[in-house]
Structures are given as C-alpha cells and as structure tokens.
Amino acid sequence: MYAGVGGQNLPLADVTRALSHAAGCPDRIESLTIEEAVRRMGPIAEAFALDQQFSGARAHRELGWTPTRLDALAELAQG
Numbered sequence: 001m002y003a004g005v006g007g008q009n010l011p012l013a014d015v016t017r018a019l020s021h022a023a024g025c026p027d028r029i030e031s032l033t034i035e036e037a038v039r040r041m042g043p044i045a046e047a048f049a050l051d052q053q054f055s056g057a058r059a060h061r062e063l064g065w066t067p068t069r070l071d072a073l074a075e076l077a078q079g
Helices: 012-022 034-041 044-048 057-061 072-078
Strands: none
Touching: 012 072, 034 044
16 A cells, blocks of 8 residues: 655644635634544544554655645645
8 A cells, every 4th residue: 555645744733724724614623622522423533633644655665656745734725
C-alpha cells in the first residue's frame, strides 16, 4: 500500500478549521471530550484522537512519486 501524502503531519484542529471554512461555517468548531465523542460517533472517535501520521516515503522511493500540492490546509479550505 502506498500513501500519497506530501509530508505534512497536521494537527486535527487545523484540518477541522480548514474544513469548516470550506463548508461555509468558518470557526464553528466544537471541542469534545473523548467520552462525548465516543457517545456521538462511536468507536471511530478513538481513532480520530490518535496521533496518526502518514508518509509518502515508500511511494517516493519505489514509484518515484513526488507531491505537487504541498499545502494540504489550503487545499482543504478551498473545498
């Protein structure tokens, strides 16, 4: 499996802000405790709480892939 990511490991809060902007409701973000998140979303909430990081190193090494879009937050904010 290959991950096509450009090396940015962004905090979920930054991603959430960019997505709320794209959805037309900038800064309408609600913080939840993990318990409340699990109650609302089920066990997937625990996965969102982890520090998950992807690397494109294997895709670069084995396929010669190089990212062309380097600003993930700008891309997400545009929708």
